[in-house]
Amino acid sequence: SILLLNWELSNQDHPEDIFPMVLTSATQELFDCQADEDVTGESPYKLLEKDDIIQDIKTRAAVSDFSPVKQIVLDYPEDELLLVYDRDFTYGQSFYLVLTPEAKDRILNPPKPETPEVFEKEVVKTPEPKPWISLGSDKEIDEEAFKESREKLLYKFSRVRRKFGVPVCFSDRNTADAKDDYLECASYQDSRFSIKQMQRDCGMQAVPRLQSSSAQTQWKFQKNIFTQYTPRELSVEEKENILQLESLKNFCNSVTPRVLQALQQEGIMNVFFDDWKALGTAADDGDWAGKVSEGLMLYQAFTDQKYTKDKKICSINWHPTIYGKVQHLIIKISISLKSNNSLLKASFILFYTFSDPSNPQLLLECPDDIFAFEFCPSDPNIIVGGCINGQVVLWDISAHVTRLQGTQPGKKVSVNTDNKTPIVHYCAVSALESSHKAPITDVQWLPTTFEVTRMGLPVENMYNISAQVVTCSPDCTIMFWDVRVSSLVSHSASERRPIMDQKTPYSVPDTFKHLDRTWKPLFRVLQGFRVQYKMSTEMFYLQFPNLKISSIHIVIVYSKPNSCCDGEIIYTDWKLGKDDSGRLQSAKPLHCFSIHHWLVNTVQRSPFFKDIILTAGSWNFAIWKEGVMVTTPQVCTVGCWSLSRPAVFFIGKEDGSIEVWNLLEKTNEPVQIHSHVTNAKITCIKPWAASSKQHFLAVTDDIGMVRVFEIPKTLYVPSRSEVRQGPSHFPYLIARPR
Amino acid sequence: MPPFPSQAEVEETLKRIQSQNGVQGIIIVNTEGIPIKTTLDNASTVQYAGLIHQLVMKARSTVRDIDPQNDLTFLRVRSKKNEIMIAPDKDAFSNKTSFLLY
Numbered sequence: 001s002i003l004l005l006n007w008e009l010s011n012q013d014h015p016e017d018i019f020p021m022v023l024t025s026a027t028q029e030l031f032d033c034q035a036d037e038d039v040t041g042e043s044p045y046k047l048l049e050k051d052d053i054i055q056d057i058k059t060r061a062a063v064s065d066f067s068p069v070k071q072i073v074l075d076y077p078e079d080e081l082l083l084v085y086d087r088d089f090t091y092g093q094s095f096y097l098v099l100t101p102e103a104k105d106r107i108l109n110p111p112k113p114e115t116p117e118v119f120e121k122e123v124v125k126t127p128e129p130k131p132w133i134s135l136g137s138d139k140e141i142d143e144e145a146f147k148e149s150r151e152k153l154l155y156k157f158s159r160v161r162r163k164f165g166v167p168v169c170f171s172d173r174n175t176a177d178a179k180d181d182y183l184e185c186a187s188y189q190d191s192r193f194s195i196k197q198m199q200r201d202c203g204m205q206a207v208p209r210l211q212s213s214s215a216q217t218q219w220k221f222q223k224n225i226f227t228q229y230t231p232r233e234l235s236v237e238e239k240e241n242i243l244q245l246e247s248l249k250n251f252c253n254s255v256t257p258r259v260l261q262a263l264q265q266e267g268i269m270n271v272f273f274d275d276w277k278a279l280g281t282a283a284d285d286g287d288w289a290g291k292v293s294e295g296l297m298l299y300q301a302f303t304d305q306k307y308t309k310d311k312k313i314c315s316i317n318w319h320p321t322i323y324g325k326v327q328h329l330i331i332k333i334s335i336s337l338k339s340n341n342s343l344l345k346a347s348f349i350l351f352y353t354f355s356d357p358s359n360p361q362l363l364l365e366c367p368d369d370i371f372a373f374e375f376c377p378s379d380p381n382i383i384v385g386g387c388i389n390g391q392v393v394l395w396d397i398s399a400h401v402t403r404l405q406g407t408q409p410g411k412k413v414s415v416n417t418d419n420k421t422p423i424v425h426y427c428a429v430s431a432l433e434s435s436h437k438a439p440i441t442d443v444q445w446l447p448t449t450f451e452v453t454r455m456g457l458p459v460e461n462m463y464n465i466s467a468q469v470v471t472c473s474p475d476c477t478i479m480f481w482d483v484r485v486s487s488l489v490s491h492s493a494s495e496r497r498p499i500m501d502q503k504t505p506y507s508v509p510d511t512f513k514h515l516d517r518t519w520k521p522l523f524r525v526l527q528g529f530r531v532q533y534k535m536s537t538e539m540f541y542l543q544f545p546n547l548k549i550s551s552i553h554i555v556i557v558y559s560k561p562n563s564c565c566d567g568e569i570i571y572t573d574w575k576l577g578k579d580d581s582g583r584l585q586s587a588k589p590l591h592c593f594s595i596h597h598w599l600v601n602t603v604q605r606s607p608f609f610k611d612i613i614l615t616a617g618s619w620n621f622a623i624w625k626e627g628v629m630v631t632t633p634q635v636c637t638v639g640c641w642s643l644s645r646p647a648v649f650f651i652g653k654e655d656g657s658i659e660v661w662n663l664l665e666k667t668n669e670p671v672q673i674h675s676h677v678t679n680a681k682i683t684c685i686k687p688w689a690a691s692s693k694q695h696f697l698a699v700t701d702d703i704g705m706v707r708v709f710e711i712p713k714t715l716y717v718p719s720r721s722e723v724r725q726g727p728s729h730f731p732y733l734i735a736r737p738r
Numbered sequence: 739m740p741p742f743p744s745q746a747e748v749e750e751t752l753k754r755i756q757s758q759n760g761v762q763g764i765i766i767v768n769t770e771g772i773p774i775k776t777t778l779d780n781a782s783t784v785q786y787a788g789l790i791h792q793l794v795m796k797a798r799s800t801v802r803d804i805d806p807q808n809d810l811t812f813l814r815v816r817s818k819k820n821e822i823m824i825a826p827d828k829d830a831f832s833n834k835t836s837f838l839l840y
Binding site for chain 2: 251260
């Protein structure tokens with residue numbers, strides 16, 4: 001082997017931290033780095049112990065291969081040096097020694113190429129506060145901060161003990177008075193150094209300059225200004241002149257054909273009528289959410305153990321105005337009871353609400369059993385009722401209205417802590433001798449549009465309030481009552497009963513105090529030859545379009561319960577006329593129909609067509625137009641018209657079932673029969689339109705239960721043509737008598 | 739004074755139209771919108787004349803703006819309760835006195 005020692009360290013074609021060197025084969029053997037045996041081109045690295053190298057240098061001195069790098073090896077901080085076999089002679093020799101540990105690390109552990117980190121799902125953590133790195137701002141803060149440079153000095157003054165508690169007197173003293181009492185350190189200009197202040201911190205604030213100013217215009221000539229318009233008109237002569245013009249004539253001739261053509265078009269057909277839309281009535285709202293029920297659904301049932309159980313409910317009414325939000329409807333139903341049990345002294349009218357079906361909200365106390373009662377149409381706080389002994393009773397519930405309205409769900413009823421239903425006493429009762437001699441079977445308020453004088457003439461109602469009541473009873477009289485203080489009635493001294501000595505309870509309002517016990521009817525209509533039962537006064541709506549008062553007709557239903565004769569329907573005029581002898585007498589009836597063979601218990605005008613009347617008797621019900629009638633044989637106890645569809649009505653039967661009739665679909669049988677709604681006879685049906693989405697039907701029976709049904713949409717949404725063409729259906733009925 | 743012949747013709751025309759089914763009233767109005775002859779009461783006449791006149795002007799100017807050769811021949815205003823038919827004269831908006839039938 002050829003020894004080659006390269007002393008040229010200055011040959012800088014290799015980096016500084018490696019040292020190319022040649023190792024003899026002996027050295028290679030010694031250190032186990034024989035070329036191409038221990039170290040190869042693939043693994044050229046060999047770590048040599050520093051101690052071994054030093055040992056070698058010591059043993060072989062100048063001959064050692066490592067002698068040129070002896071100092072470096074001695075200075076090498078670590079224990080192992082890296083020897084690299086330089087096969088390709090890149091640095092000029094066959095081996096090179098790495099001189100610094102950093103280079104060694106770099107060669108042995110080349111920096112790995114950065115593998116792209118697998119993007120793991122990082123859990124979102126709240127960032128933790130990083131430790132604060134000082135960038136120099138804390139120095140400034142320290143400079144500006146105010147710190148105590150020394151401890152505070154504390155001076156404590158106290159007096160001599162023997163002077164404790166003795167009053168003390170402080171006074172002022174000027175320091176200039178005494179010479180040596182103070183030591184002054186005056187400030188002076190030190191000439192040794194002068195510091196020019198180059199920088200000074202000062203604060204600034206920007207304030208906008210505001211200036212307010214005002215101006216006023218002068219209103220020199222003050223005067224009122226107004227403008228009034230009148231239409232321009234031509235005088236009569238001008239009109240005459242124009243009318244004579246030839247051009248006017250030409251104009252009329254030319255224009256007339258066009259106008260006639262347009263009118264003719266109108267007559268032929270209505271081009272703007274949407275047939276498609278008019279086809280479907282049920283699909284109008286597109287209410288496809290859920291199944292649409294076809295029949296009456298029971299909404300709620302009311303009964304009360306104490307008051308209504310096993311009693312016949314004679315009459316039911318919806319409160320005309322009180323109602324709550326859609327979800328929880330609060331409708332007041334009042335029931336009048338006829339007690340089968342004669343031991344019960346007082347009878348009541350009960351008010352129920354939807355939100356509390358088992359407790360009545362209000363009770364109206366009646367002097368006796370009540371057959372019929374009605375809310376006043378213009379003031380729903382007044383209720384009139386007809387008693388079984390012939391008296392007419394009035395109640396005023398305005399004191400309790402807030403309570404009735406306040407029973408909404410969610411609100412706590414704070415008033416009634418002892419859970420007793422308030423009882424309202426009646427305000428006024430008619431005079432016993434002027435009342436009917438038989439039970440009052442029907443009571444109706446006169447509508448707000450007209451009122452009646454003492455003679456029976458209908459006159460225009462000045463105040464638009466309902467103040468008059470009509471009652472009828474089987475004692476063959478119909479009486480008209482007025483609830484207002486009458487100035488016309490002159491009380492004689494004997495007639496005037498002192499009201500003072502009658503004790504009325506405190507809670508009774510004074511609304512009708514003038515009437516109490518002295519109330520007499522305005523006038524009475526005597527029908528001497530018949531017995532009366534029920535009457536319908538909706539016909540009073542037959543109005544005077546131009547205030548020309550035509551004769552008003554009353555429909556009275558007569559029936560004779562004790563004999564087997566017919567119940568009759570009498571159509572008459574109630575005006576008192578004078579007969580030959582000059583006495584006031586009621587008019588003779590105009591028409592008389594006997595179609596029901598037993599008691600007639602319902603007479604009702606259709607709310608849509610004023611001349612269509614529904615009457616229901618024990619064996620049949622009939623619909624008739626004034627003048628013509630039609631019957632259909634059914635066994636029924638009560639009937640009523642639907643409020644929103646002219647061709648729909650409901651019939652209640654003896655066996656407790658309800659029939660729904662729709663004249664548009666079938667005319668000889670009901671469209672729906674809800675049988676056995678209750679086990680007893682149905683006594684009263686009243687419909688009510690609570691909102692546009694909910695219509696109810698209240699049904700009462702003979703055993704004290706009130707059921708409220710919800711009328712399905714199909715039964716209360718009228719089709720377009722129904723309202724318009726209504727009466728045409730009835731002639732169809734009339735043409736097929738049975 | 740007996741009506742002039744042309745006046746009689748006008749009357750007759752009006753009667754013809756009035757006798758049609760459903761006609762509630764007729765108003766004849768001059769170019770400025772002042773009613774000349776009417777079958778309705780005064781208050782309604784004045785109201786109709788004032789309101790409809792502006793509408794007709796607007797309609798006519800619309801038609802003419804789109805096509806100057808075109809002109810309004812008939813205007814029908816249809817509402818829920820009734821319909822108003824307006825027939826303008828061919829020179830309805832020139833300076834000469836001419837007429838509109840409402």
